[in-house]
Amino acid sequence: MKVAIDAMGGDYAPGEIVLGAIQAAKEYVNQNLEIILVGDQAQIIQALDHQGDWKSLRISVHHAGEVIDMHESPGAAVRKKKDASVVVATKLVKEGYCDVVISAGSTGAAVAAALFGLGRIKGIERPAIATPMPNLTGTTVLLDSGANVDSKPKHLLQNAIMGAIYAEYVLNIPRPRVGLLNIGEEECKGNEQVHATYPLLKQLSTVNFIGNVEGRDIPKGTVDVVVCDGFVGNIVLKLGEGLASAILQLVKEAIKDSGFWTKMASMLVLPALKGLKKKLDYAEYGGAPLLGVNGGFIICHGSSRAKAIKNAIRVAKEFTEQDVVSHIRENIAKEGVVTNE
Amino acid sequence: MKVAIDAMGGDYAPGEIVLGAIQAAKEYVNQNLEIILVGDQAQIIQALDHQGDWKSLRISVHHAGEVIDMHESPGAAVRKKKDASVVVATKLVKEGYCDVVISAGSTGAAVAAALFGLGRIKGIERPAIATPMPNLTGTTVLLDSGANVDSKPKHLLQNAIMGAIYAEYVLNIPRPRVGLLNIGEEECKGNEQVHATYPLLKQLSTVNFIGNVEGRDIPKGTVDVVVCDGFVGNIVLKLGEGLASAILQLVKEAIKDSGFWTKMASMLVLPALKGLKKKLDYAEYGGAPLLGVNGGFIICHGSSRAKAIKNAIRVAKEFTEQDVVSHIRENIAKEGVVTNE
Structure with a gap:
């Protein structure tokens, strides 16, 4: 399982995001979990190095050169900044390279990135x-x-x-x-x-x-x-x-x-x-899933520290293992929900 | 100052309502406060007698033969039951005999009784x-x-x-x-x-x-x-x-x-x-005023016991002493609020 984390999103990014990722990688070391930290490569590697030896862990870095600020208009920012960390992380899921995204950045931008990047499940407006x-x-x-x-x-x-x-x-x-x-x-x-x-x-x-x-x-x-x-x-x-x-x-x-x-x-x-x-x-709860998009997307509190990020990774893992997206597709079809937007 | 209390409204009426009235009458004995308990006279006097000697207190009973149930449609019930305790208590204020009403009965019925009985302040819809x-x-x-x-x-x-x-x-x-x-x-x-x-x-x-x-x-x-x-x-x-x-x-x-x-x-x-x-x-807070009607009207929690009723009487007292209704009239006029309903 591969988890893409927006390493630049949140009040304590990238330091606490990176630390949370390291803690999760250690905790789930035997559980086939790979963490891909998305964002400014130099900053992320510096933050990783700051935590000691991380190179034996299943953590890698995927560079993204832009960041969406809390005060930007979410829709416009997601459309304009194609290299924003949250946009790139979402793309990794869209293209099948990762299974689930985690972001503690602007909730509006996260929702917009998920909508544009993953699209909605049929029947969900x-x-x-x-x-x-x-x-x-x-x-x-x-x-x-x-x-x-x-x-x-x-x-x-x-x-x-x-x-x-x-x-x-x-x-x-x-x-x-x-x-x-x-x-x-x-x-x-x-x-x-x-x-x-x-x-x-x-x-x-x-x-x-x-x-x-x-x-x-x-x-x-x-x-x-x-x-x-x-x-x-x-x-x-x-x-x-x-x-x-x-x-x-x-x-x-x-x-x-x-x-x-x-x-x-x-x-x-x-x-x-x-x-x-x-x-x-x-x-302790870690993160809240955005339900209804074609893929896993876990949204974290802007003030998330390492513990919250580690727990969000647990949530992302369970979300993916339980295949929540497929179950939503099935039940929406069972109930005969038709989108007319 | 005269406070009309709907003695039949609330989960513990009339017993706890009556007890709260007695406690307030004792606490405010030197403060020119009269309490009028409105509802079934026999039941109220029985509840008063149950609490010992109340006849030296400034408490009186005003008979009202009907009660509005929690499950009745508020507007219809208030229009139909002209002798309901909350309707009669409101009428005592409307006619200038009392200064303020207190009710722990159905909130919907209390609001309806206040609207029909007292009317709205000019500029308040x-x-x-x-x-x-x-x-x-x-x-x-x-x-x-x-x-x-x-x-x-x-x-x-x-x-x-x-x-x-x-x-x-x-x-x-x-x-x-x-x-x-x-x-x-x-x-x-x-x-x-x-x-x-x-x-x-x-x-x-x-x-x-x-x-x-x-x-x-x-x-x-x-x-x-x-x-x-x-x-x-x-x-x-x-x-x-x-x-x-x-x-x-x-x-x-x-x-x-x-x-x-x-x-x-x-x-x-x-x-x-x-x-x-x-x-x-x-x-401890006792009651919440209904603001915007032509008169004092304090609404209590349905589960009010004596303490809440006693505190609601304090709120009713302050509300009346501070002449909140006149201040609302003044500021609504100052702000140039015009009702167009």
């Missing part, structure tokens, strides 16, 4: 980002979490089919419960978009649709796949991240503020909190 | 629910948090004006920072609704508009008033509540699971967590 979120008992996948806004009901229907496959094959949840994110459980609740989506989801044969779910169902873990518009999904995702980190900070402060004996106690308790922090840490 | 959410440093008001969906940009503009007033006069935040909830900070980000809203908010003279804010800004406390559509706001609110409670549960479990010494430590730490739980507890 708008690929969606499927982000795993921790809950009380496991993981809930949220999609779309930011690839598209102003989605039509048929796009949410496509999200439901794709999300169910991801949850089943990559997260190993048999017959995952798929819910429509809404402001109440009753079918009559919500805005025009979800009103029109509900009956479409009810008719699906490959999806275990459990009806409307509310914001509180995500942390409770009473739903495995949450279907929503990318505008709502992105707000939910960022609120979730921010709130988890804020509450853990408040817990620490509350313990520290409460006197000498409690301080002693907190020294014993803090390790327990660390485990929890790990559970709530997006970096 | 859609009243909004303004819910306070705790953050790292204080409180952020979220509006609309569920009164309306599919809002137009002009409705979000009206929310911004109203939310700024509430934050300034009731939460005592001078020159509150007002942000538009979006999926990125740049003006170009988001869906059609927020694209069209941004330039409208920029032009307001009575509002300190700080631009787009993201989900993570709410817990961080970098914004005081968050403007959004009620669909998004309601999801944010319920996710926030659910996530806070889930994380605190995980913290407790993490402490308990980690062995004997840590268990000892947790006995010392748990009191500190209790303080935090209080900070994150919606019941």
Whole structure:
């Protein structure tokens, strides 16, 4: 298996990207994994050398001379900069040289590169980002979490089919419960978009649709796949991240503020909190796949450090091994979804 | 000051509603506060008697023979059941006999009763629910948090004006920072609704508009008033509540699971967590005002117990003392907002 990594994308590129790649190459040394770092060759090799001896690892460098900046208009930048690292990495998959791309660069540019470079699966009009979120008992996948806004009901229907496959094959949840994110459980609740989506989801044969779910169902873990518009999904995702980190900070402060004996106690308790922090840490999840394009494409948080990149490589590996793209093709055909864009 | 309480609304009505009223009447005994419990007289008096001697308190009962159920269609129920507790309580305000209504019943019915009973402030097309959410440093008001969906940009503009007033006069935040909830900070980000809203908010003279804010800004406390559509706001609110409670549960479990010494430590730490739980507890906030109607109307969580009702009475008191309705009228006029519905 060959994984192409956009080594120039992200707040800590290329240093942390390269380090994550090295860690993964070591961890998966016996698992037939090759990592191709895409970007400025001189910078990448310097970063590799900085980490010590890497030449025995299955890591290689593929040069790409341009980088897409966070502030560029994604579509225009992808069209113009044909030698951008994310564009070249995607091309390696398109041409069959690699199996999957990973990028922590601009999400918009990543989505554009995937759309232009790999194209959409037949029957999918708008690929969606499927982000795993921790809950009380496991993981809930949220999609779309930011690839598209102003989605039509048929796009949410496509999200439901794709999300169910991801949850089943990559997260190993048999017959995952798929819910429509809404402001109440009753079918009559919500805005025009979800009103029109509900009956479409009810008719699906490959999806275990459990009806409307509310914001509180995500942390409770009473739903495995949450279907929503990318505008709502992105707000939910960022609120979730921010709130988890804020509450853990408040817990620490509350313990520290409460006197000498409690301080002693907190020294014993803090390790327990660390485990929890790990559970709530997006970096442990590594990356979110862009579902609906003809190939594997894993999108990482812009602030990804080595750990997140290493975990994204694990996600990329599972995504490829489980052949998620083929399963999406099959179920989209089974459900008779026809693109009319 | 006279507060009319829908004693029949909410999961724990009338028992907990009545108890909360008694607690408030005792706490504000010297503050010229009268509480009028509206609903089935026999049931309310039985609940009052159950709490011991209440006859020296400034609490009275106003009979109303009907109740609106959570599952009824709000508009139809309010029109049909003219003797419903929430309708009668609203009428007491409309007729000048009371200053403000409190209801923990169906939110839809409460909004409908307020709209039909009190009418909208001139220039406001859609009243909004303004819910306070705790953050790292204080409180952020979220509006609309569920009164309306599919809002137009002009409705979000009206929310911004109203939310700024509430934050300034009731939460005592001078020159509150007002942000538009979006999926990125740049003006170009988001869906059609927020694209069209941004330039409208920029032009307001009575509002300190700080631009787009993201989900993570709410817990961080970098914004005081968050403007959004009620669909998004309601999801944010319920996710926030659910996530806070889930994380605190995980913290407790993490402490308990980690062995004997840590268990000892947790006995010392748990009191500190209790303080935090209080900070994150919606019941401490009591209620969310419905802004934009001609009169005070405080909406409570359906699962409100006595503490939440007592705190809602405090909110109702502050809302009335600060004359929020007049301030909204003034600023809507200052901004030249004209209703064309």
